[in-house]
Amino acid sequence: MSKEIVVPFGPQHPVLPEPLHLDLVVEDEKVKEAIPGVGYIHRGLETLVQKREYPEYVYIAERICGICSFIHGMTYCQGIETMMNVEVPERAEFLRVIWSEYSRMHSHLLWLGLFADGMGFENLFMDAWRLREHVLDDMEATTGGRVIQGSAKVGGVRRDISSEKLDEMVTGLEGIRGELKDMMDVFLFDSSVKSRLRNIGMLSPEDAYELGAVGPTLRGSNVASDVRMNGYAAYDRLHFEPVVEDGCDCYARCAVRAKELFASIDLIKEAVQKIPDGPIEVKVTGKPEGEYFSRAEQPRGEVIHYVKGNGTRNLARHRVRTPTMANIPPLVKMLQGCELADVPVITLTIDPCIGCLER
Amino acid sequence: MAIEEQVLKETALADLHKEVQVYHNRGFRLVQVSCSMVEDSFELSYSFDKDYHFESLRVMVPAGTTVKSISGIYWAAFIYENEIHDFFGLEFEGMSLDYNGTLFKTAKKFPFANVTFRGEEPCQKK
Secondary structure (H helix, E strand, O other), rough: OOOOEEEEOOEEEEOEOOOEEEEEEEOOOOOEEEEEEEOOOOOHHHHHHHHHOOHHHHHHHHHHOOHHHHHHHHHHHHHHHHOOOOOOOOOHHHHHHHHHHHHHHHHHHHHHHHHHHHHHHHHHHHHHHHHHHHHHHHHOOOOOOOOOOOOEEEEEEEOOOHHHHHHHHHHHHHHHHHHHHHHOOOOOHHHHHHHHOOOOOOOOHHHHHHOOOHHHHHOOOOOOOHHHHHHOOOHHOOOOOOOOOOOOOHHHHHHHHHHHHHHHHHHHHHHHHOOOOOOOOOOOOEEEEEEEEEEEOOOOOEEEEEEEEEEEEEEEEEEEHHHHHHHHHHHHHHHOOOHHHHHHHHHHHOOOHHHHOOO | OOHHHEEEEOOOHHHHHHHHHHHOOOOOOOEEEEEEEEEEEEEEEEEEOOOOOOEEEEEEEEEOOEOOOOOOOOOOHHHHHHHEEEEEHHHEEEEEOOOOOOOOOOOOOOOOOOOOOOOOOOOOHH
């Protein structure tokens, strides 16, 4: 006779180095219900807007997460710039795209490595992280930081990249593209990988949309939604189409991330070709007043920085809705009815970032 | 930079469910629910998106009011409503998944509720 038991998963779990807890109601090795628990590392960063003036708060916004750090800073800056009607120089917008796409590559390669590790594929894990090092090296060379870039600022960016370095970066990325193709052959066509991912963690397009999924979780369910299509920064001057897969399973979400790596290389290449000369920042004076929901596409999906100014140097409110938060309800849905052994892989496919979630 | 046009519509608390249902019927997805304090009131923003068209509903909730959850319309709203409850202390009724104040385990109860109606001084002054 089957018996219903509750299996606690996390917050400390070898396959998931993020403090996410799941209460799994299990019967006959099948998950009947999963109740997520977060809140182990909440830092209360949002309340710091009352203590830090809006230009220096960028440093805090960047420290929400160590993976999509630059995009957090940039999205916050975009919100302030829109409120204050600041026109950012075109060169700065292209530089923002370049660093955003480098962040995406860094994040996706990190995730692919962790995902391979989660499946027990150590060699693939090390290969993905080896390639990630090239991306981190370029980020360090151009911003000074491997983890926290510190390059975004209200009114533009803090650092420029020389034409020679930009060309060198494109050459390097073309080298990475060749190696990525070899690695993707394993991620996308290896039979053992497929058997772990195909038809696992199903999320229909209707459910994905209805439950508010974002990023590769949404696009892996055949919904072509990507905030980059809004044309923020310089995306409106670049050719870009969202990467979409119709499998609605773990394999599809893995494939979206794998293919987005190539899309990022293409975007960086095009941005380098089109980047204009000129200043990289404008002087911003005054005090923000009004409100704005600033949106951007992080590696994990749509992020929102809500900023509300009250006419002083400190904001009245800053609120971050991270992609992980939006992907928690879809995760609950995906885990219902799955095998207990598939829980780590399914959970990993939303790429949970608890640092972002508990800003 | 292409500036995204955003619609912000104010509504009364009594009409909230009706308005949210309209968004649902029109095929919008729920993007987020957020809360801010305006003096002693809670300012709730419900944001929706369809085909990159972003709209928000704004509702003011006086302190001490219980808000009916929208998770009956958008099931995923439970995550945002639990978050607002844990940070601001605003009560929601009928959430699809109610954590009873344990989603975010903070050192101080309702840390973002910078109000004095509970007989405490604002947390920022402590």
